[in-house]
Amino acid sequence: MSPTRHYVQRNxxxxxxxxxxxxxxxxxxxxxxxxxxxxxxxxxxxxxCYETHTMCGTPFRPGGCGCSKRRGW
Incomplete structure (x- = not known):
């Protein structure tokens, strides 16, 4: 008899x-x-600015009131 052979089957x-x-x-x-x-x-x-004018007397006007008088008309 021969020795047993061993096989492997893989699943x-x-x-x-x-x-x-x-x-x-x-x-x-x-x-x-x-x-x-x-x-x-x-x-x-x-x-x-505020400004005032104060008249301290009357200005000197030679010849009267300063009005021109016309003659000969």
Whole structure:
């Protein structure tokens, strides 16, 4: 008798193992507000001048009242 020959038969099965890796995305919308404050200022200057005339007496008028008299008409 001969020695027993040994044979190997392989049965291969493919197996799928799902690996779930959940993820989540949060979108954050940021708005920055820059409040700018302005304080416009204007300036004006007003010059006022007041004038009076005080007659302290009457002016000297040679020849009368100063009216011209026409002669010969």
């Amino acid at each position: 291969v099965t493919n197996m799928v193992v799902p690996h779930v890796h959940p993820s989540h995305l949060t979108t954050v919308n940021q708005q920055y507000i820059n409040n700018q404050h302005y304080f416009p200022h204007t300036e004006s200057v007003r010059h006022e």
